[in-house]
Each structure stands twice: as C-alpha cells, then as structure tokens.
Amino acid sequence: MTKTILLKQRPVGSPTLSDFELRTTETEMNLATGEMLLESTYISVDPYLRGRMSDAKSYVAPFEVGKPLHSGVVAKVINSQHNNFKEGDFVSGMLDWKTKQISNGDGLLKVDGEKAPLSAYLGILGMTGLTAYLGLTQIGKPKAGETLVVSGAAGAVGSVVGQIGKILGLKVIGIAGTDEKVTMLTSEFGFDHAINYNSTDDMVAALKTACPNGVDIYFDNVGGPISDAVLFNINQFARIINCGAISVYNNTEVPKSISVQPFLVKNSALMQGFIVSNYAEKFPEAMKQLSIWLGEGKLTYTETVVDGFENTPQAFLDLFDGKNKGKMIVKV
C-alpha cells in the first residue's frame, strides 16, 4: 500500500492539521522503460512550503488543492527500469509526500550513504547547505573581520550560515528564541555570541552591545521586528540577505514594519531576496566546498528527526513554533 499526504485546502493564516489529508491507495507497480519505483526514506519539511500552499504570485507555482504536497526527499530504489539507477540505490530530489512513488529520474541525484548519513543530503549537503553557502557568499560577499548577524540562527539554514561565517573569519552573532538554542549556537556551532529575542526587551540595544563595530552582513531568515532591530545597527555598505520571512508567512494581512528605505539610503546598503534555485550553476562548486568542510570536521549540523510518515504535517506545523533545532526531517 502507498500512503500519500495531500493538500486538502489552502491554509488561512497559520496552517493546521485539517489543511492536510492522508490517503492510502494500492501501490502502482507497473514500470515503463526508464522508470523506477522509489520508497521514501526521509522527507524534508521547510518554512518556504507555506508560501506554496497559498495561491499568491510567487517564484514557484503553488501546490494544488487535492494533489500531493512535495519537497526534498531521500528515497531508495526498490525496482528499476532506468539505466542510471539500480535497485538499492538511494536518490535525493523533489518528490511527492508519498511512501512509494514512480519516478523517471528527472531532477534526482544519486546519493551515497557511506560518505555522509542519508539525511544529510536534505540538510547540510542539500538545499539547506547550498542556501547557507550561496546566500552568504554570493550576496553577503564576506570579508574576514566583518560582523555577521544571523536570524533564525538555530534553524537549519541559520546554523550552517553561522559556521560558514566563522570559517570565513567573520564575527558571528546569532538570534534565536530560547535559552537552549542560544547556548547551542555558542557551544556547538561556534557563534561568538547569541541573543534570545524572547527574553530581550530592547533588541536594538542588545545588538549594539553584541556588535560594537556595527553589522556588515545580515542573513535574514525571519523578517518582522527582529529584522527591524538589526537595521538600526547596520554599517555603510551593509549587505542583507533576505532568505526567508518565517515571522510573517502566516499573516493574513500585509505585515507592517519600519520603513527600510531611509536605512538603506543612509548606509548605501543592499537588501536582496535570495532563492537558492537561481544559483543552480554554482551548486557543484558549493557542494564540493561543503563536503570538504564537513569531512574536515569544520561543519557540524543538528537535525530534529520526527518518526513516521503520518507525522509529516505536524512536523511542518512545528517549524512555525520553533520546535526544531537545525534541520527538521521526517523519517518515513
């Protein structure tokens, strides 16, 4: 049997379990030439999926109501009529939220569980790592000695951004929402300093103390009031990477913030929306660098692994409550 998770209805505001539907069907077994049957091993849940659940104009087509959701998945080939993939291989790519599915291999990469744990291909050696590396280097253009602030720092992307910042010689300050996360950032991930925004009254002042030389690069995963506070501390020629805005994804009204324009004008600063898929030509180089650093032990990562395919929607919802540390993954 095959289990599938579909989008039952478009969420309004914060998504709930009732927006999803679990369906069980007979497994399709008939493979045409060039096809293979895959069994999902790990499924990635990510904040950006929220955007695709709405039908607003965005950089990718929205999910369709009544159709399976999909995201990054690591799967095992259990039957193959495809020349490049054989039974027992593992692949990674964008696949449906299904326990089993047929694929023609388009957009799938073979991954090697000997070189790194399979789940890493959804995280540090997947879109997460690529997003962190390419966002920081391509837009942030870091120079050793500069100050980097990362919001959502204990999340999948943020924790990698901070570590890469340290490798590149930056002073790195992380912002996260619990004391436990803040401790993890400095003790496990080597951040110079971390701030718990939930226990800090005056974020502008806290950032000023943590960044006495001002902020040169801001890797922004959250948007909202935290990002406003960072703006008060940016330096001339600051670069702000807008990688995500999880704080406002569930808003039903257009969210308000301070006006960024005067800050950008005063500081000749840059803000740029970053979507990793626009940098596909840099993926091989980035993967190579990330693998080297991982092999050298310079990069570490944390995963929050949720057990059971049926729990995929809940794992997704938990992202918005910050229940994950590092990459949130479902073990099928």
Added chain:
Amino acid sequence: MTKTILLKQRPVGSPTLSDFELRTTETEMNLATGEMLLESTYISVDPYLRGRMSDAKSYVAPFEVGKPLHSGVVAKVINSQHNNFKEGDFVSGMLDWKTKQISNGDGLLKVDGEKAPLSAYLGILGMTGLTAYLGLTQIGKPKAGETLVVSGAAGAVGSVVGQIGKILGLKVIGIAGTDEKVTMLTSEFGFDHAINYNSTDDMVAALKTACPNGVDIYFDNVGGPISDAVLFNINQFARIINCGAISVYNNTEVPKSISVQPFLVKNSALMQGFIVSNYAEKFPEAMKQLSIWLGEGKLTYTETVVDGFENTPQAFLDLFDGKNKGKMIVKV
C-alpha cells in the same frame, strides 16, 4: 560685504525659516598663495540636505549648528592667487552658502558657460544628472523593453531618470503629485504614462493598469506609501534603487511601511541604497554621456530658479511641499 546663511538650530520634524540665520560680515579679501576669492552665482538646494541638518548617523557628517550650510554652488572667480583658476573663470563644487568666500580650489571643477547654461552644472550636468544616470545604470541595470517606475518623477533627479529610461528603450511610468506635473512628464519629458498620487485612491491598481507586464526597475526618490504600492507590482528579479525617501525625511518617529522582506524573497528582488558619491570613478564617463545626450537634444531639463541669496532657506523648504518642477536653484 559677505552674506552667509548658517544653521541656527537643528530642525525637529519639518524645517522652518527659524532654523536658519542670515549673517552679514566684512568680506575677507586677503588671499594666500593657492587661494582665490569666489562670488556665488547659483546655489543648489536638495532634499538630502535635510538629513545633514540632523545629527543622526549618516553617510556624511552632519552640518554644525552655528556654521554655514553648504551644497553644490556655481561661483565666479573674482580674484585669484591659484595657478589653475584665473579671474573670470566659473567653478562648480561643494561650497558654503555665502555670497563670497575664499577657496583653495579643492574639489572644484572649472565649468564652461558657453557649452551649457551655468545652472546646468548644478543639475543635469552635475550631481542631479550623475545621480540619475549612475543610479539607473549601475543598480537598475536596464534592459530594453523592461518597465521602469520613477517616483518623485517631476523632481530634479526623477525627470532625468525617466528621460534616460526612454533613451535606453524602457517603458517609463512616472509618479508625481499634481496634474500639472503629470502632464509635464508625458508632454515634455516623454514618459509613457504618469500617475498623480494625490488624485489616485488605489495606487496598487493604478500601477497594475499602467504596468501590465509588472515593474522591473523602480527608481525610488520618495519611500513611504507610494513605494509600498510599487512593491505589489514588482517582477521577479526586480531592482529597486533607493535614491531618497523625501516622504519620511521630516518624520520625528521612525516611519512604518509594509514589510518589504516577503516581497523581496518572493521575487528574488533587490533594493539598494544609492549615494552618487560612492561612484566617483564613473563620473567622467557619465558626464560625457550626459553631455552627448544633452547636445543631441535627447535630454531636456526644467529648473525652478528662485531669485536672491536670502531666499535660499525658503527654496529649500519649498522642496518638501513639491513646489519645484525639476531642479530647484537659487540665483544669487
């Protein structure tokens, strides 16, 4: 006698005449070697000066209370002990708001009243033209056929931006605050379409109608709600040049707008604060191009010339009420 205008006190909110002081003193006449005595001919008043009247952190040092203000000035050499400048020459550069002053020539350029009217060196062949040309080309990176929106379009910079946009093959939409200005944009400056924001209820919809293919480049001189409306219409990979934010310069509280981050993320869009002085190495090339276009009759410009040195503060205040069409200049 020499008349000088000083900053009497830092304006709070909107500046008023009482923030300025006119002082009359004996003219200093004793020139050291390498110095010259200048008599001001034209003085430029510009919105950005408002920022320098506050003592907030900014890209240039604030004006000092009790000291003369200064800005772009065209002046005549009336006595010279300087090797490179002789009596009768005209020069342009950043000078004090004084009818007469001594200079050592630092940062001054000789200008030729035969090639273009002297006042043009404060406008289309000065910082105004350079700002328009370099902002649009260096950050906007225009490609023929794209759609350009310009706010503050009837202002000094905006009217030049739109004309350069047309020369470069863009579709150009201007936003201004009176019917007279809107008419001027399409009839005199060749904009494809112009919108009067004061008589338009729904700017988002008006822009959607005017820009059926969306907005690729937004040259933003104003910030505030007008810029919010543009954000709803930007395309993927849009470039937003933050050249000024006149709508909020006089705010005493930090102004609020919609959150730009989700718009930038969704569209992989860029916003960049633009200060022309950061592009000084491009000035010669830009001046050459602007002179060619001016000579070919492809660029035209409008000036609002206010008579009398004493009226310089009032001319500056009038900028914030949009009383100028094109470049605001004081004839001394």
